[in-house]
Amino acid sequence: MDGTTLYSIGELSRRTGLSVRTIRFYSDAGVVAPTDRSPAGYRLYDLDALLRLELVRTLRELGIDLATVQRVLRRELTVAEVAAAHADAVDLQIRTLRLRRSVLNVVAGNGSSPEETKLMHRLTQLSGEERRRLIDDFLDGTFGTTDGDPAVVAMLRAATPDLPDDASTEQVAAWVELAEMVGDEDFRARMRRTAGYHAGRRTLDIESRAGSELMAFTRLRLAQAGESGIEPRSEEAAPVVDDIVQRFAEVLLRAPDAEFREWLAQQFAEAHDPRVDRYWRLVWIVNGWEVVPSLIPLYAWFVEALAGSRGHGA
Known part of the structure; x- marks a missing residue:
């Protein structure tokens, strides 16, 4: 093969x-023009045409469109520039496919209806900026732009759920549930009521009345019970609850009976709401944070345990 050799199609x-x-087709499109024609009129191509065709084939197999290939051949773009841009496009396609796979896994696992599937697809197709705007609208709508406690709002913004590009099936399901939750006005009211306690900006009346020593003991016992996997309504929970109730009754000069247990549950329930607790757990999942048992609201466990033990006591 040399520079003077001509090749037929x-x-x-x-x-x-x-x-x-x-x-x-490439010849007619001007991508690779014939060098000459044979006496019979057939197109002939030189070595340069052969090399151009090999480059065209390689770039096309990599998924680069013909218009871009032509710009490379005209030296308007370098192969390196095209490769970099195309790599970014491929990365985006990969992220989209991963997200689509996660959505399909959620649909398959949950047996979602067509309407739920459409909603899930729409919510996961939002860009990162659109997802952040959704949460910003939730915070502004919940606390207002000026009236909300700055520390509380700052805590919530610091924990903004951010769905990663390579989201797992669990993260997609959590994000969809969160997106639906933040648009619910009832949930916003619940968040307004309890957020101050979660941010540590307010204390319960019962905490002030019981004193720091008893509250520290209570939090320790509840954390130990939660980390041990003790269910709040189980038999294993009864000794924990009875001990805490007895200590509160002694400090508050009350009888540890069913009426006192109900009153105590009401006091602790002021900072607890199952849907708000669920919000925080979903945020942890979406962000890929480790769900640390000691950070799960301790009082929620105690409130439920008290509800299952009101027949106890004198």
Whole structure:
């Protein structure tokens, strides 16, 4: 092979692996112009045309569109520039496919209806900026732009759920549930009521009345019970609850009976709401944070345990 050799379309096809029809198309489109023609009028191509065709085939197999290929051949773009841009596009396609796979897994696992599937797809297709705006609208709508406690709002913004590009099935399901939750006005009211306690900006009346020593003991016992996997309504929970109730009754000069247990549950329930607790757990999942048992609201466990033990006591 040398620079003076001319090749027919058939020979180019054998050397490049491209079909005769494809080479003819590229020739008609001006991608690879014939160098000459045979006496019978057939197109002939030189070595440069062969090399151009091999480059065209390589770039096309990498998914680069023909218009961009032509710009490379005209030296308007370098192969490196095209490769970098195309790599970014491929990364985006990969992220989209991963997210789509996660959505499909959620649909398959939950047996979602067509309406739920459409909603899930729409919510996960939001851009990162659109997802952040959704949460910003929730915070502004819940606390207002000026009336909310700055520390509380700052805590909530610091924990903004951010769905990663390579989200797992669990993260997609958590994000969809969160997105639906933050648009619910009832949930916003619940968040307004309890957020101050979660941010540590307010204390319960019962905490002030019981004193720091008893509250520290209570939090320790509740954390130990939660970390041990003790269910609040189980038999294993009864000794924990009875001990705490007895200590509160002694400090508050009350009888540890069913009425006192109900009153105590009401006091602790002021800072607890199952949907707000669920919000925080979903945020942890979406952000890929470890769900630390000691950070799960301790009083929620105690309130439920008290509800299952009101027949106890004197």
